[in-house]
Structure formats: C-alpha cells, structure tokens
Amino acid sequence: MARELVTGIAALALAAAYFAAADALPVSLLSDEVGADGVPKAIAVALGLCGLMQLARAALRRAPAAAGDETAAGAKPHLRALGLLGIAIAYVVVTPHVGYLVATMPASACRSRSRRCRSPARSCCGCPS
Amino acid sequence: MSAVAAAWAALTGGWAIPAAFAGVVWGIFGGALPGISPSIAMALLLPFTYGMDPIPAVVLLASVYVGAEYGGSIPAILIRTPGTNSAMATILDGYEMNRQGKGGEALGISLVSGLVGGLFGLVVLALFTEPLARVALAFTPPAYFALGILGLSVVASLSGGSLVKGLIAALLGLMIATVGTDPVSGVSRFTAGAPELLGGIRPILVMVGLFAVSELMIQVGEPDWAKADVRDTRLKLPGRATWKRMIRPHSIGAVIGTVEGVTPGAGGTIAAFMSYNEAKRWSRHPEEFGRGSVEGVAAPEAANNVVTATALVPLLGLGIPGSNSAAILLGGFLIHGMQPGPMLFERNPEVVYALYGGLLVANVAMLLVGLVILGPCLWLVNRPKPYLIAFILALVMSGIYSIEQSFFDVGLTLAAGVAGYFMRWVGLPFLPMVLGVVLGYLVESNYRRSLVLSSGDHAIFVQDKVSLALLLAAVLLAGWSLLRDLRTRSGKARAAGGAPS
Amino acid sequence: MSNRLRVLAALAALPLAWPLAEANAQAKYPHQTVTLVTHSSAGGGSDVFLRELARHLGPAMGVNFVVENVSGGSGAKAMARMAKAPPDGSVFYATTPTYIQTTLLSKPEVGYTALEPVATVFLDPEVVYTRVESPHKTLAAVIEDAKKNPGKAKWGAANPASLERIALERLMRKTGVKAAVVSHEGGGQLMINVLNGTLDIGIGEIQEIRAQLDAGKVRILATLTDKRLDQFPEVATAREQGIDLVVTKFRGLAGPKGIDPKAAAAIGDGIKAVLASPAYKKEYLKENLVVAFMPHAEAVKFTGGFAKEVEASLQEFGLLKK
Known part of the structure; x- marks a missing residue:
C-alpha cells in the first residue's frame, strides 16, 4: 500500500x-x-x-x-544491502589512492567477515587493464 | 572462382582457422564479463592484428563478435547479469530455467540457438549482401524514428502486472537516455558539469546496475541461497522434442535478426527483445514465457547471433559500419589496406570469401568451445554464496572499470544498483526502463532530425513509406498485447472472484 | 571519432619499421622514454596519428615513444592527466580542435589553457560532397539552386556542435541561404542520408567518404582548404568558387603549461625532419594529410588564435554565453 x-x-x-x-x-x-x-x-x-x-x-x-x-522482516535486509553498498563504495574511493591489489584485499576480507566466511573470498578475478 | 580457391587456400593453409577458434574463445570470455561488450572485446584485440596477414586478422575480429554474443548469455542465465546488451532478453527465461535447476539445459539451448542463428545469418550475408544493403539506404530519419517506436511498443507487453508502472519505468529509461550532448544543438544536457557524462550513459552500466548490483544487495539480505544442490551441472543439448519447439522461435529470431542487423544503428538488443516478444505472441504456450520457457531463450539467442553476421551487410555492401562492433571490424580492414564497401568485392574478393568461411568455422568453434567451457562456468556458480557474491561484485566492478578505466562508470553502476533495489521494492519492472535507455537516443534524435528536414511538419512520419509501415506495425502490436492482457486479466479476476480467498 | 578510419589505415605497416630503431640522433633527447597521451581510444583518430608519428620519429630521435590512451569526456580526462604531468618534455598530448571545443563547451576543471602547444603537424582537409545522381557539380551550383528554391535545401554534418556543423552555419551566413541542417551520430549515418537523397550535401574528411568515392557513388563539390588537394587537382576550393570558407582541422602536439623550451624545440626539429622522410611522406600523402608544420612559438600563437575564433563563433551561434 x-x-x-x-x-x-x-x-x-x-x-x-x-x-x-x-x-x-x-x-x-x-x-x-x-x-x-x-x-x-x-x-x-x-x-x-x-x-x-x-x-x-x-x-x-x-x-x-x-x-x-x-x-x-524489519529493516535488517535493507541494512545488509546498505552494508554491501558501503563496501563497494569504499572500494571505489580507496582504490585510486592505494592501488588495485591493496584495496582488493581488505575489501574482500571485509566482505567475507560480514558474511561470516571461513576464509577471505578471493576476488582477484581480473585486473583492470 | 579463383577467388574462392584463393580463399580456400588461405583458410586451410594459413592461420585463419586457429584465428577463428582464438577469436571465439576470447569473445566468449569477453562476452561473459559484464561490461565488456563485443565491440570492446574486439577493440582489445585490434592492436594484435597489425602484424597478422589480412585474412586471419579479419576472421579473428569477426569471430570475437560471434563468440561474444554467445558468451553474454552465460552470466545472463547463471547469475541474472547480462554479459552484453543483447543478452538482456535472455535473462527473462534463461535465469528462470536456471532457478528451476535447468541451467545446463538453458545454456545448451542458448548455444544451439546461437549456432542456428549464426549460420542463418551467414547464409543471408553470403547470398543477399547487395540487395540488402539497399534496404539500409531506405532508412531515412523518420524511418529510424518509427523503428525506435516499434521497439518501444514492446513495453506494453513487458510491463508485467501494471501498465502504469511499466510506463513509469520506460519514461525513467528515456530520461536517462537524454543525459549527454544534445543530438541536434550540441548543448550538454543534465550532465551537472561532469565531463564523463557528455557522451551519455552507456546502457550496459544501467543494465548491470539494475540487474546484478541490486540482485547482490538483495541476496546479502536473504538468509540463505535458494539453491538446489542436486542441480544438474552439466550442459545439456536439447533433445528432439525441444528442437521441435524451437523451430518457431528460431524462425522469428532469424527474420527479426536479419532486419535489425541490416539497418545500421538498430542492433542486437532490439532484435533480441522484439523476437522474444514475437515468439511469445506466436507461441502455443505463451503462458510459459517468463517462467522458464525454452522458446523464450531460443528466440533472442537466435536473433542476436543472426545479427553477428547480418550487421556486416552494410559494412561490406556500403562500407558503412552499422554498429560499434562493425566499426572495429572496419578498422581491421583498413589496417590491412582494404576499404570495405562496394569495391571490396572487386578488389579483394578472396578476403570476402575467406571471411564467410571464417565465420562458418567460428560458429562451429562456438559450439565446440561452448561445450568445453560450460563445465567450469557451472561449477563456479555453484560455489557457496558468500564467495559467489564477492566474486560477482568484483567481476562486475572490474568489468565496468575496464571499459574506460573509469571509476565514474563504476559509481554510475552502483547508483543504478540502488535505483534497481528501490524499483524492486516498489515493484517497477526493469525491462521497460532498459528499453527506454537503449532506444531513447535513437527515437529522440531521429524525431528531431525528421522535423528539421520537414521544417516542423509532423506529416513527414506518414509520408515516408517505411516509417508509415513501421508505425502501423507498432500500433497493431501494442494494441494486440494490451487487448490480450486485458482479456487474461479479466479472466483471472473472474476465476479469483469465484473462489473464496 | 569521425576520422578514426583514415588514420587507422595508416597503421598497416606499423610493425615493419621497428627494426630501423637504431639511434642516429644528432643530440640525445633528455628522456629515453616519452609518453604520448591521446583522448582517443585504441584505433581512434589521434591514437593512430600518434602511433604512426612515433614509428617514424622514434628511430630518428632515438627515443622510445609510448602511446597512452586516456579516453572519456571528449578529451577532458586526457587534459586533466596532462595538467599533472611534469613539463620536462617527457609527456605530450595529441591536439585536435576537439580539446578546444570541449574546453569551451563543457568547461572541465582543466582546459586547453593548462596545455602549451609544441608543434602543429598536419591539416585534415575537409570537403563538401554529394551523391553522383545529384545534378550539381560544384558547391557554387548547389548554393545557386538553394537560392532559387528557398526552404528546400537540406545539408548534413556528422556531429552536433562539431567543427563541421559550425562550418555549415558559416556557409549559410556567408551565402545568405537558409538550409535545414541535420547533425548525425558520426559519418556513417550522414553518408546514408546523402546517398539516399535525404540531404543535398554532406561535409566531412576525405577518408570518411573514401569507400563511396572509390565506388563512384559520391562526388566532391569543393574542398574547404587554402589550396587544391594534390590528389584531387580538378576539384576547386570553395574560395575559388566564390565562397570564402576554410575549415582548419589541425593535428599537433602539446605539453603541460611551461614546458621546457629546449625539449619543445627538439621535438619540433625531430618532427620537421621526419616529415621530409620519404617513408613517412608516402603514408601521409596517401591519406590526403596536408603538412602544416609550425614550431613551438608559432604553434602557441596559432592555437591561441584558433581558440579565440572558435569561441567567437560558438558565442555567435548561442552555444556559449558571452
């Protein structure tokens, strides 16, 4: 409604x-x-x-x-969605200053922690050329 | 005939066949990366063709196009993210099939439909380039306007539940398409001073944002991945019954793909959408569309692979590239001192025949390579959800970034993702919006060009015969879909009214 | 990207020349590696201009040239890249009228004033053409016809607010003809509308119309140059036909503001020498490029004047506020 x-x-x-x-x-x-x-x-x-x-x-x-x-369901799903967005934005903001690899590692570690993963999800799927 | 012999020798004796295979492999990977369009995949290879012989070079580039159109459907089916613009329509039923555990089957249908479409397009290209090139010349600005309207008329049947919501989404798409340099006066519109926006917003950014990013945002909020572990993870080629069902959508895709490929500027996206729509209209099982219909995958996939060949008609026949991909191929010709156009058939006939042969090899290669690489692809999407989300997000962001090495583009894609999240929440459909983004510029620029030509007289749209025919078709098709929707809805309402709820 | 086609063609023989890379330079250039920045993507107009120039200039100067594509924003991104580069002659930018137009029209943070022209190299000749079925053989005849049938003339340019579009506006003002002028999205669409008779005339570079010209489908009505072109000696310039219209589409190099004058002079001398070499000459003549070499000081003056001129006409046509 x-x-x-x-x-x-x-x-x-x-x-x-x-x-x-x-x-x-x-x-x-x-x-x-x-x-x-x-x-x-x-x-x-x-x-x-x-x-x-x-x-x-x-x-x-x-x-x-x-x-x-x-x-x-409450606001929880929305907050999580916001969290993902926050990670993505942080990634975009940080990368130009510290370089691709350095930014990727904390971003993926951060992402995996938020998902309670056993090991950091590898995300170096392809380097921007 | 000596030219044919020379072409044969060049194809079999030299590097042309390996080039076709290499092009297809590269194309499939490029197409599968969200953001890397066929033309970008081709452009990345262009520098490597400098040192090659002319025939393998041209075959290589054309094969990339063939492979990329198939590659684009892989993420569309598996992760609901279009790898290329024209794979958009494949999402509708392909992803649905995947959710039902029939991902392997959907990929198989996409592969064979691509093969059928590619071979059909090749026949058209080889036999009818000259007469069809004249069709391209019949398209004046009013005709292009009408073509865009015909494409937009599909909105009526893509709106899902509510036509008003479908219209709102389409208008939002048109709004996005007005960003950038004005097509007539050159004034910059709605760019907020950002030079990155002068060239407009690429449709692929909007699509990837709407579908992929918003999907990820929803997935992180959901407790569990709705995934069946018993999923069939092997590519399944269609059986006899499926082939029979695909005859009709393939024919529709073939006709629409030919027309859209031949008219410069139209391209695979419209072809895919329109053939999806028409396949639904003429199907014996229209109710299955949107719920994992075989025909819903076959029609657009056949159509966009027809375009890989027929888009070369204006290039070879007139020397005019009809799409970005054709423009890159034109570059490949020029690098080797050949000028595509009416004279190419007289000056370098062996290259033309070798190109046809190379395209044939490329289509076969697509089938073989497609069979091999699907296993790994399916394995990949069956990894645990957190890995997959991280992987897709990184894939999307690096894919978008690599188009122009632009973080601005990545930001735009994320913004589109937020918009998509909101749109899902309020129930606005994505497809009309995508159509608006894709067609908005075509419609507006040609509308205004037509009025410049007629000094403001709208009669030009009915005086031009091609335009008149296309506009009538648009009205008929939209009216038909609306009528059908009304009928089914009132039928449903009656049925619902009868049962206690 | 209208001229990507032309310059692409020139790349054909690129790999052949690498073996010649023995340094025979008189005085060593202060940098071993020099970056050449362009706003066009790989295969685009300026990209090919740079790669071709580098192929001949590199061996001559004993310098390793690297082309860097900074596409996006019609040159705005590339200009921003240049503004950050050291002015020591290790980085140059391929100039065309585009970077001036972009600066004026979209006002990016860093504009053409942050760059200092080092040399101009070529002019891309522009022509007015029509389809062969047209009864007209000259631009003067087209104008005459338009005057007799007011409200019927239809002209086309490849892109909105481009140098060519503005040239057509000037043509209208100079001749007093009122024509419907249609802008397109690139030369291909323009060509279709000229071929199918929607438009009376189109304006563009020779390479854009090459395929149709070779096939005998279009005819050049006038060249918009100072002198007749060597490849088309029979075609009169607009000026000869009584219409004072010249379009200057230049190609050159620029460095960051305050560039080391010695480096600028060295590059200028190098270009001047290589322009005379038969190998390079053969290629650029094939593409109808006209040599318009100007060294550092002259190039600065010329570019400044050109920018003023463009600014004035943009203001005149209401694209810029005064």
Whole structure:
C-alpha cells in the first residue's frame, strides 16, 4: 500500500525536478524547433501524468489485508544491502589512492567477515587493464 | 572462382582457422564479463592484428563478435547479469530455467540457438549482401524514428502486472537516455558539469546496475541461497522434442535478426527483445514465457547471433559500419589496406570469401568451445554464496572499470544498483526502463532530425513509406498485447472472484 | 571519432619499421622514454596519428615513444592527466580542435589553457560532397539552386556542435541561404542520408567518404582548404568558387603549461625532419594529410588564435554565453 503511494509520489517529484532542469537548459541558435528541452519536457509531463494515475490507483484500491508481511522482516535486509553498498563504495574511493591489489584485499576480507566466511573470498578475478 | 580457391587456400593453409577458434574463445570470455561488450572485446584485440596477414586478422575480429554474443548469455542465465546488451532478453527465461535447476539445459539451448542463428545469418550475408544493403539506404530519419517506436511498443507487453508502472519505468529509461550532448544543438544536457557524462550513459552500466548490483544487495539480505544442490551441472543439448519447439522461435529470431542487423544503428538488443516478444505472441504456450520457457531463450539467442553476421551487410555492401562492433571490424580492414564497401568485392574478393568461411568455422568453434567451457562456468556458480557474491561484485566492478578505466562508470553502476533495489521494492519492472535507455537516443534524435528536414511538419512520419509501415506495425502490436492482457486479466479476476480467498 | 578510419589505415605497416630503431640522433633527447597521451581510444583518430608519428620519429630521435590512451569526456580526462604531468618534455598530448571545443563547451576543471602547444603537424582537409545522381557539380551550383528554391535545401554534418556543423552555419551566413541542417551520430549515418537523397550535401574528411568515392557513388563539390588537394587537382576550393570558407582541422602536439623550451624545440626539429622522410611522406600523402608544420612559438600563437575564433563563433551561434 505504502509502496504504491511512494511510487506515485516519487514519480511526481522526479517529473517536477526533471522539468525544472530541462527548463534551465541553455538555448542554442544551432537548435531546431523542438529544442534541447522539448523532448525532456514531454517526458516530464508524461511521467507526471503516470505518477498521478499511480496515486489514484493506490488511493482507490481497497486496503489489502496482508500489510504486515514486509514490516515483519524489519529493516535488517535493507541494512545488509546498505552494508554491501558501503563496501563497494569504499572500494571505489580507496582504490585510486592505494592501488588495485591493496584495496582488493581488505575489501574482500571485509566482505567475507560480514558474511561470516571461513576464509577471505578471493576476488582477484581480473585486473583492470 | 579463383577467388574462392584463393580463399580456400588461405583458410586451410594459413592461420585463419586457429584465428577463428582464438577469436571465439576470447569473445566468449569477453562476452561473459559484464561490461565488456563485443565491440570492446574486439577493440582489445585490434592492436594484435597489425602484424597478422589480412585474412586471419579479419576472421579473428569477426569471430570475437560471434563468440561474444554467445558468451553474454552465460552470466545472463547463471547469475541474472547480462554479459552484453543483447543478452538482456535472455535473462527473462534463461535465469528462470536456471532457478528451476535447468541451467545446463538453458545454456545448451542458448548455444544451439546461437549456432542456428549464426549460420542463418551467414547464409543471408553470403547470398543477399547487395540487395540488402539497399534496404539500409531506405532508412531515412523518420524511418529510424518509427523503428525506435516499434521497439518501444514492446513495453506494453513487458510491463508485467501494471501498465502504469511499466510506463513509469520506460519514461525513467528515456530520461536517462537524454543525459549527454544534445543530438541536434550540441548543448550538454543534465550532465551537472561532469565531463564523463557528455557522451551519455552507456546502457550496459544501467543494465548491470539494475540487474546484478541490486540482485547482490538483495541476496546479502536473504538468509540463505535458494539453491538446489542436486542441480544438474552439466550442459545439456536439447533433445528432439525441444528442437521441435524451437523451430518457431528460431524462425522469428532469424527474420527479426536479419532486419535489425541490416539497418545500421538498430542492433542486437532490439532484435533480441522484439523476437522474444514475437515468439511469445506466436507461441502455443505463451503462458510459459517468463517462467522458464525454452522458446523464450531460443528466440533472442537466435536473433542476436543472426545479427553477428547480418550487421556486416552494410559494412561490406556500403562500407558503412552499422554498429560499434562493425566499426572495429572496419578498422581491421583498413589496417590491412582494404576499404570495405562496394569495391571490396572487386578488389579483394578472396578476403570476402575467406571471411564467410571464417565465420562458418567460428560458429562451429562456438559450439565446440561452448561445450568445453560450460563445465567450469557451472561449477563456479555453484560455489557457496558468500564467495559467489564477492566474486560477482568484483567481476562486475572490474568489468565496468575496464571499459574506460573509469571509476565514474563504476559509481554510475552502483547508483543504478540502488535505483534497481528501490524499483524492486516498489515493484517497477526493469525491462521497460532498459528499453527506454537503449532506444531513447535513437527515437529522440531521429524525431528531431525528421522535423528539421520537414521544417516542423509532423506529416513527414506518414509520408515516408517505411516509417508509415513501421508505425502501423507498432500500433497493431501494442494494441494486440494490451487487448490480450486485458482479456487474461479479466479472466483471472473472474476465476479469483469465484473462489473464496 | 569521425576520422578514426583514415588514420587507422595508416597503421598497416606499423610493425615493419621497428627494426630501423637504431639511434642516429644528432643530440640525445633528455628522456629515453616519452609518453604520448591521446583522448582517443585504441584505433581512434589521434591514437593512430600518434602511433604512426612515433614509428617514424622514434628511430630518428632515438627515443622510445609510448602511446597512452586516456579516453572519456571528449578529451577532458586526457587534459586533466596532462595538467599533472611534469613539463620536462617527457609527456605530450595529441591536439585536435576537439580539446578546444570541449574546453569551451563543457568547461572541465582543466582546459586547453593548462596545455602549451609544441608543434602543429598536419591539416585534415575537409570537403563538401554529394551523391553522383545529384545534378550539381560544384558547391557554387548547389548554393545557386538553394537560392532559387528557398526552404528546400537540406545539408548534413556528422556531429552536433562539431567543427563541421559550425562550418555549415558559416556557409549559410556567408551565402545568405537558409538550409535545414541535420547533425548525425558520426559519418556513417550522414553518408546514408546523402546517398539516399535525404540531404543535398554532406561535409566531412576525405577518408570518411573514401569507400563511396572509390565506388563512384559520391562526388566532391569543393574542398574547404587554402589550396587544391594534390590528389584531387580538378576539384576547386570553395574560395575559388566564390565562397570564402576554410575549415582548419589541425593535428599537433602539446605539453603541460611551461614546458621546457629546449625539449619543445627538439621535438619540433625531430618532427620537421621526419616529415621530409620519404617513408613517412608516402603514408601521409596517401591519406590526403596536408603538412602544416609550425614550431613551438608559432604553434602557441596559432592555437591561441584558433581558440579565440572558435569561441567567437560558438558565442555567435548561442552555444556559449558571452
């Protein structure tokens, strides 16, 4: 239920932000009649309409009985997903400074510890060339 | 005939056959690495062809393309990550088959479908290059616009449950496609000052992020790997009954692959999606699609291997590379002092015939190599989950990084992963978004080019005959899918209403 | 990447020349190994220019040249790489108008001003062409026809906001013709639209249209150069046809700002000498490259002037704020 609403609201917000960004595009004399902002604005309007339809659908639908299925699992899966993302980001941030191999070892060790592995998962599958 | 004899001598006497095998092996590995597209796999080999004879050099490059299109389906089937753009459609049913413990079978179907498609494409290339090259010339900007719309019309049937959600996803994809340099005026759009974004966002980054990264994020949150230990870990070639079922999807893939390969700029991704869609439409078992259908793997895999050969039609017939891969192959020709185009058949006929022969060898090689390397691949994905997640994450990140040695690209892929995680949570389908990303630029740029040509008159889209035909096809196909969905849904609703819930 | 094709061709004989690598240099260059940076990926236009140059220049100067591809961001990444390099003559960058256009249009942190041109080497001649079925034999005739039939003219350039696209805009202003100008994604698509008659004329480098030219499918209407090309002596320049339009697509080398003048001079002398060598000459003439050698001081002046010119026209056409 909440997810349907979130989808609609997010679509509307994104459409508005995107429209504003399109409107701020500079105008070029080399441009055509449609312009650099023409198609993006059309997309933004279409997305806004879809967002409204989605909201209407979410509001009109009778509240389903099975609302508690996801909340029961709690935030733990999301936190773990965030953890994986954190490792990946740390990897990207660290690598340029310390080099590929050095960054890979703690990253894979770190990753394996978070998964409670017996030994560090080897991840040197291919060196960036 | 002396040219044929010369080609035969060059093929059998020299390094051409080993080159075909080497190219296929390299292509399969490159294709299987998420992020390494066929054209990048070819570009990496290009410097090594400088010292080679012309025939093995050209055969080597063309074979990489053949191998890469098959290689891309390996991670698509096994880990739900497309190795190449055109392996996207294979995920739908291939991964589903794998989850049902039929991964080996799915890989076998992909392999033989690739072979069938590759051989069919080769016949088309060898026999019809000249007439088909003229088809490419019939594609004016309005026709390309209509071709893109035809591709987007597939969204209607790929949306899964909710059409509104499918549209939202497709529009998000189109938004991503507008990032970069404006196709008409050259103004930079939505780049936030980042020079890396000037060339646009590569579809492969979005795909790998959406599918692979978000999948990993979900997997770490799940307590256990839903994996059957009794899984059949051997490659299984299809039996007679399966072959029979594949006739129809193969034919569909062959036709669509030919058309999409011949028109420059269209390419394997659209071919794969459209043939998946059409195979579903014409199937006797459309309900199996998305649940591990044999036909759902056979059609796109046949189509994208047809494209490996037919994409060479505009290159050989006109000297115009229709795709990035064809552009690299063009480079291979030029390095050896040959200019593909109408004159190639007169000046270097032996190279043309040898290339055909080399492609034949490459397709056979693909079958042999495919049989051998699948064992290790399957073994790999059956390792314990933490190892596998670490391995895939490293694979994805180094694959993406090696495209342009860019950490920015890796960041984009991770961002796409977060978006994918959110999209899964709210139930937005990925495929319409991917189609939007792939087709957005084609549609927008040709829409605007057409209007420049007609001074703003939209009538140009119906005046151009090719455009009119494609647009009508798009309307018909989308309308048909919508109608069918409505009918099945109301049928389901009736059935659900009857039973107490 | 429009010109990758042309330069790729030149790579054909690359491995043949390595045995000649005996140092016969007069005065030793201060560095044994010199890195040549390019924004084009392996096989792209500048990449091949550098590799070909290095193949001839290396043995002549007794220097081992290494090509480094820093692609991405239309040159922005490569310029950032150059800004960090020592200005001692151990690192150079292959210049084309691209790095100036990128600096002006997308304003990266490090722009062309962080680099110092060391030499210009070649000009890539640009031509205006049409399909053979076209009734017109010269650019002047096309312009004449466009004036008689207003609103009908359709012209094409390979890429948006490119040097060629801007040249067509200039052509319109100089002749007073109003044409629909279509930009594409590279030379291939442009060629299709010229061949199928969607466009009246296209503009591009000779190598881009080579296949169709050889097959007799397209015709050159005018060269946008100062002088007629040696390979096409019968084709008049635009200027001869009364249209004052010259497109300067240069290729050269630049170092980091404040480069050691001695190193710059040594490289310049080396290039000058190698341009005269028959082996190199044979190859670049085959590709219709026009020698436009300028040593350090001249190259700096020329590039500065060129950048000003590009900036002015970008402002004029509203691509840049004044």
